[in-house]
Amino acid sequence: MQNRILDAEFFDRDCLVVAPDLIGKILVHTLPDGTELRERITETEAYRGEEDKACHASKGRTGRSEMLYRESGTIYVYLCYGVNYLMNIVTGEKDHPQGVLFRAGAVHNGPGRLTKYLQITKALNGQCIVKNPEIRIEDDGRFFTWHTETRVGIDYAGEIWKQKPWRWVMDENQNP
Numbered sequence: 001m002q003n004r005i006l007d008a009e010f011f012d013r014d015c016l017v018v019a020p021d022l023i024g025k026i027l028v029h030t031l032p033d034g035t036e037l038r039e040r041i042t043e044t045e046a047y048r049g050e051e052d053k054a055c056h057a058s059k060g061r062t063g064r065s066e067m068l069y070r071e072s073g074t075i076y077v078y079l080c081y082g083v084n085y086l087m088n089i090v091t092g093e094k095d096h097p098q099g100v101l102f103r104a105g106a107v108h109n110g111p112g113r114l115t116k117y118l119q120i121t122k123a124l125n126g127q128c129i130v131k132n133p134e135i136r137i138e139d140d141g142r143f144f145t146w147h148t149e150t151r152v153g154i155d156y157a158g159e160i161w162k163q164k165p166w167r168w169v170m171d172e173n174q175n176p
Contacts, residue, residue, distance in 0.1 A: 039105035054157035057097035068097035084112025
């Protein structure tokens with residue numbers, strides 16, 4: 001049975017629905033030489049709108065946050081602390097900024113390690129993941145349980161936003 005590639009409808013939902021639904025899916029990056037780098041998603045984190053002080057859109061529409069205002073399925077890649085590219089996927093309605101950060105995979109734990117392994121660069125920023133020949137997310141039909149935790153590395157956002165259980169983590173003792 002062939003894996004199903006996630007379509008536009010999948011991403012055209014609230015980030016708080018999409019983020020847990022991404023747990024267990026497979027992120028695939030096809031390199032120019034045809035090599036496929038694949039990793040099962042084990043951790044995601046949601047960022048939801050201008051009211052979310054941890055979201056890049058919390059300061060409104062800026063050069064940095066512009067991608068979050070695009071159509072759902074848009075890839076948002078940014079450089080974190082000048083070191084690692086981090087990859088997000090825009091969700092929900094256009095002009096209502098929200099997205100999901102890919103925080104970890106089955107082998108590469110941490111958003112920077114994951115994107116480094118998958119060779120994700122700023123070149124993907126702004127592209128649509130739907131029907132993209134270079135990058136896609138697949139569903140192989142397997143189900144994984146998960147739990148929520150608070151988001152990581154957002155002390156600047158204040159206690160209310162730090163305490164939101166908007167990080168989804170695949171439960172341990174599963175064979176991804």
